[in-house]
Amino acid sequence: MVLWCAMPMIMVVLCWLVVEPWFVRPIVMQTLGSVAGQQAGAPAFQYLEIRNIAAGVLPGTSASDAVMHAVEQYKSLLRTASMAFSVMFLMAGVLGFYRGYKKLTVDFPAREQVEKFVRFFLLASSMVAILTTLSIVLALVVEALRFFKHVPLLDFLLGLKWSPQVAIRADQVGSSGAFGAIPLFAGTLLIAFIAMLVAVPIGLFSAIYLAEYARPSVRSVTKPMLEILAGIPTVVYGFFAALTVAPLIVKVGGTIGLNASSESALAAGLVMGVMIIPFISSLSDDVINAVPTSLRFGSLAMGATRSETIRKVILPASLPGIMGAILLAVSRAIGETMIVVMAAGLAANLTANPLESVTTVTAQIVTILVGDQEFDSPKTLAAFALGLTLFCVTLALNFLALKIVRRYEERYD
Amino acid sequence: MSSVMTAETTEASEKVINQVQDGPIVVRPEKGVDIKMSAEGVSVFYGDKQALDDISIDIHSKQITALIGPSGCGKSTFLRCLNRMNDVVGGCRINGRITMDGEDIYAPRVDVASLRGQVGMVFQKPNPFPKSIFDNVAYGPRIHGYAQHRDEIEEIVVRSLSKASLFEEVKDRLHDPATGLSGGQQQRLCIARAIAVNPEVLLMDEPCSALDPIATARIEDLMWELKEKFTIIIVTHSMQQASRVSQRTGFFHMGVLAEVGTTEQIFQNPVDNRTRDYITGRFG
Ligand SMILES: Nc1ncnc2c1ncn2[C@@H]1O[C@H](COP(=O)(O)OP(=O)(O)OP(=O)(O)O)[C@@H](O)[C@H]1O
Numbered sequence: 044m045v046l047w048c049a050m051p052m053i054m055v056v057l058c059w060l061v062v063e064p065w066f067v068r069p070i071v072m073q074t075l076g077s078v079a080g081q082q083a084g085a086p087a088f089q090y091l092e093i094r095n096i097a098a099g100v101l102p103g104t105s106a107s108d109a110v111m112h113a114v115e116q117y118k119s120l121l122r123t124a125s126m127a128f129s130v131m132f133l134m135a136g137v138l139g140f141y142r143g144y145k146k147l148t149v150d151f152p153a154r155e156q157v158e159k160f161v162r163f164f165l166l167a168s169s170m171v172a173i174l175t176t177l178s179i180v181l182a183l184v185v186e187a188l189r190f191f192k193h194v195p196l197l198d199f200l201l202g203l204k205w206s207p208q209v210a211i212r213a214d215q216v217g218s219s220g221a222f223g224a225i226p227l228f229a230g231t232l233l234i235a236f237i238a239m240l241v242a243v244p245i246g247l248f249s250a251i252y253l254a255e256y257a258r259p260s261v262r263s264v265t266k267p268m269l270e271i272l273a274g275i276p277t278v279v280y281g282f283f284a285a286l287t288v289a290p291l292i293v294k295v296g297g298t299i300g301l302n303a304s305s306e307s308a309l310a311a312g313l314v315m316g317v318m319i320i321p322f323i324s325s326l327s328d329d330v331i332n333a334v335p336t337s338l339r340f341g342s343l344a345m346g347a348t349r350s351e352t353i354r355k356v357i358l359p360a361s362l363p364g365i366m367g368a369i370l371l372a373v374s375r376a377i378g379e380t381m382i383v384v385m386a387a388g389l390a391a392n393l394t395a396n397p398l399e400s401v402t403t404v405t406a407q408i409v410t411i412l413v414g415d416q417e418f419d420s421p422k423t424l425a426a427f428a429l430g431l432t433l434f435c436v437t438l439a440l441n442f443l444a445l446k447i448v449r450r451y452e453e454r455y456d
Numbered sequence: 457m458s459s460v461m462t463a464e465t466t467e468a469s470e471k472v473i474n475q476v477q478d479g480p481i482v483v484r485p486e487k488g489v490d491i492k493m494s495a496e497g498v499s500v501f502y503g504d505k506q507a508l509d510d511i512s513i514d515i516h517s518k519q520i521t522a523l524i525g526p527s528g529c530g531k532s533t534f535l536r537c538l539n540r541m542n543d544v545v546g547g548c549r550i551n552g553r554i555t556m557d558g559e560d561i562y563a564p565r566v567d568v569a570s571l572r573g574q575v576g577m578v579f580q581k582p583n584p585f586p587k588s589i590f591d592n593v594a595y596g597p598r599i600h601g602y603a604q605h606r607d608e609i610e611e612i613v614v615r616s617l618s619k620a621s622l623f624e625e626v627k628d629r630l631h632d633p634a635t636g637l638s639g640g641q642q643q644r645l646c647i648a649r650a651i652a653v654n655p656e657v658l659l660m661d662e663p664c665s666a667l668d669p670i671a672t673a674r675i676e677d678l679m680w681e682l683k684e685k686f687t688i689i690i691v692t693h694s695m696q697q698a699s700r701v702s703q704r705t706g707f708f709h710m711g712v713l714a715e716v717g718t719t720e721q722i723f724q725n726p727v728d729n730r731t732r733d734y735i736t737g738r739f740g
Pocket residue numbers: 502505507525526527528529530531532533534545546
């Protein structure tokens with residue numbers, strides 16, 4: 044019933060918002076024109092001025108008589124208009140009510156109608172998300188295609204050199220730019236690998252502790268604390284990596300005779316690993332908890348110790364789920380930007396040495412797009428190509444992870 | 457409790473328990489009967505709630521002892537005391553003494569894992585591990601290090617599966633996942649898994665509750681065979697099953713052991729009124 048009233052009212056409001064400027068503006072401008080003739084300044088600007096004076100944002104004193112006249116007219120117009128609007132609004136409500144009332148016979152399926160409306164509303168909401176994603180992908184694809192007009196696909200995917208400096212003007216000196224993405228992906232993988240080296244064991248062990256050993260009281264404190272790690276903004280991790288961990292690595296490296304760069308893959312990887320721990324621990328904890336207690340009892344009753352039970356029954360049983368968790372964490376590590384920008388450097392080195400500075404796909408996208416850009420230079424377009432590739436990789440990873448997790452879930456139904 | 461005691465004084469074979477309750481704790485096996493396990497004054501608490509009150513019972517060696525009684529009376533709880541599975545249940549506390557071959561199984565120096573190797577358990581619901589059939593049966597021998605070589609383990613697996621009369625059905629798919637078996641097959645697999653470690657005592661908690669009559673009959677046959685080698689304690693809700701397979705029966709009621717004796721005596725001539733009511737089906 045309320046819906047029947049509200050719907051027309053909302054419609055009127057929406058129409059009003061659209062119609063109002065079109066409707067009022069010509070009238071005001073006409074008056075202005077007729078009084079003052081053709082004056083200097085674009086009409087749009089004048090209209091803005093009038094509106095501002097009317098709203099009290101601009102002082103009216105400096106304006107000419109003609110403008111003031113127009114302001115007055117604008118105000119009165121607005122008054123009438125808003126009155127008309129109110130009347131229409133109410134009428135719409137009443138009309139809707141009347142219609143609703145007339146429809147409200149005994150066998151009118153009111154609840155079904157509401158259901159329909161709710162369904163439509165929910166559908167529309169989800170469509171917004173889907174359409175946005177689709178348009179993002181579309182934009183990525185289109186821009187990336189434009190990039191590949193400048194740089195061949197294979198050069199991009201297999202090139203070993205990345206230096207996206209292109210002469211902007213023909214007379215400028217400079218290289219023609221190299222767009223080989225391999226160093227970027229190598230850097231990404233190196234950092235993600237280091238991060239997983241940290242996160243997988245620590246995350247998994249804490250998950251096992253939480254799920255199998257921790258008393259409920261300990262668990263209820265420890266688990267949220269681990270999850271707080273996930274809530275720390277990545278910027279904070281970033282400067283922690285750049286200002287604390289990286290110098291530490293340089294120092295430690297120095298004492299044992301290794302030459303570490305002040306921005307290193309190791310620093311970024313370590314901190315990123317810490318950031319990812321809660322992903323793995325939380326998801327794995329859930330997965331381990333989903334293993335039926337009867338299996339635990341079965342194994343213990345066979346004379347297995349607790350750790351034998353975990354190693355030989357629980358972990359194998361939850362392995363697919365844990366793999367899923369790890370894959371999700373990997374895709375998170377690959378997509379992570381802030382820490383890398385701050386701690387790993389921007390030099391596109393193709394190296395496997397974690398003490399050197401490397402750069403990643405995401406960090407390059409940032410550096411390409413920060414600052415003033417020309418939107419059709421290959422350099423800018425390269426960002427889209429990188430983005431698209433990254434998107435494909437993480438999408439595939441996520442897809443795989445979800446598939447594995449889902450298959451695992453089916454098993455104990 | 458008093459009615460139980462008078463009942464037991466009339467029953468010659470229950471002298472041991474009488475002595476336990478009246479005088480100092482002396483376990484004195486009767487002639488010709490080998491006592492495998494023995495509980496003396498066992499009480500179990502879950503938190504503040506008492507689940508078992510002063511249970512004393514002897515388990516005769518190489519016999520099948522059936523435990524019957526209404527739901528929630530503590531049969532499973534008692535069974536879990538015998539292989540110390542209650543240790544892993546949170547908030548569970550046990551008083552009293554339980555011995556196996558005269559040794560206190562709750563003594564500090566007892567290795568719980570090897571105790572559980574000697575006292576195997578089959579659960580009410582089949583719980584095969586999500587591994588292959590072969591690996592399920594090989595699980596225990598591998599853990600306890602009974603066999604190192606592949607062929608030794610294989611021999612144990614085949615022997616256990618045949619003893620559980622499952623081998624013929626699964627011999628072509630030993631390496632398929634055990635979760636693909638039917639419920640009855642899974643339960644026989646769990647029995648095979650339990651006997652693969654060659655326990656001395658086998659605890660079975662309603663092993664047939666999820667099975668059809670044919671599978672039940674097979675498991676009962678199996679128990680008859682196993683009784684030659686193992687001491688078996690079975691919890692069951694089926695009076696017929698208890699009277700078919702067991703030599704001795706204990707009747708639990710609301711946390712106490714109301715009556716225990718030979719199966720014939722319990723079913724044909726119960727002394728305790730609660731036993732009589734339960735057996736004749738006059739309990740709710
Ligand atoms: N883990 C536990 N925590 C708390 N109380 C428990 C626990 N396990 C059993 N109990 C309680 O102990 C009592 C005995 O339970 P038990 O499982 O031994 O009964 P049962 O005789 O096996 O019953 P059933 O025939 O239904 O299996 C019940 O009142 C039950 O609520």
